[in-house]
Amino acid sequence: MAAARGDANAPSGVEIERKFLVKETPTGLDACPRGEIEQGYVALDGGVEVRVRRYGDQAFLTIKSGGDRVRLEEEFEIDPRRFRALWSLTEGRRIQKTRYLIPAAAGLRIELDVYHEALAGLLTAEIEFDSSAAAAAFTPPEWLGAEVTDDPRYKNKRLAIEGLPA
């Protein structure tokens, strides 16, 4: 909704993403930059989610509302002590994964996520696009599998709470 972009409380921009399962990891993966991601849910209440996320050296607290009435996303950078404290509230609702950044054609970048702990065995790949046209034009490389962009079972929250899709 373009009109929402000027609203300081609106999420910053619209993300156009496609998500795929992974048939096999690509060659050269060890040479790609990577980071450890830990994400957990502190509170889930109706349309409101409160989560913490660590990516490498940085940690964030995010409050997100996807409700019909109020849509917003507020993100706070937090220090490691705060992250550890809040992380203790997320038990049973966590995602831990290694993210590899893989260069792709047309200046795109594939984010390959290798999940750990309860989600071990799962691999997904996401690509973010500047436009719907670019998203539609994307031809996935051979090592990517089924597209799960619109499959709710592969949303982070769902994976954190319900675990591996059956």
Next chain:
Amino acid sequence: MAAARGDANAPSGVEIERKFLVKETPTGLDACPRGEIEQGYVALDGGVEVRVRRYGDQAFLTIKSGGDRVRLEEEFEIDPRRFRALWSLTEGRRIQKTRYLIPAAAGLRIELDVYHEALAGLLTAEIEFDSSAAAAAFTPPEWLGAEVTDDPRYKNKRLAIEGLPA
């Protein structure tokens, strides 16, 4: 629990407070310092509460867990824009009150809260003490009514969610 005080994740110190209803407002109230307090609950999930609070010019986001396993309280100062955004998520779970700071005997200070909106008509007064002995020794002034220190109906969260006690 004294041992917990060295823990960076533990709530900072133990508060010893007594809370009373108010029979009548004391004379000289208009001359006392006062501030407007708005407090609302963004998310309530099991033992975890996420709330925002504005007191005069300052606003805070607080994440609190009262669970058996993990007890913590993390407070973040937030700017007015963040406060307004998060406040929009608290509809139906809010407290709005004017707090008057009233000097009392023995260097104590009575915080008189005059509630507004859905809680209009309610007045409570709280006094914080340095020690259990000081709390026990406190003789409430004539204008205070029944003590509700241990009455769960007068907890902020309960008032915000359930409204005025029947």
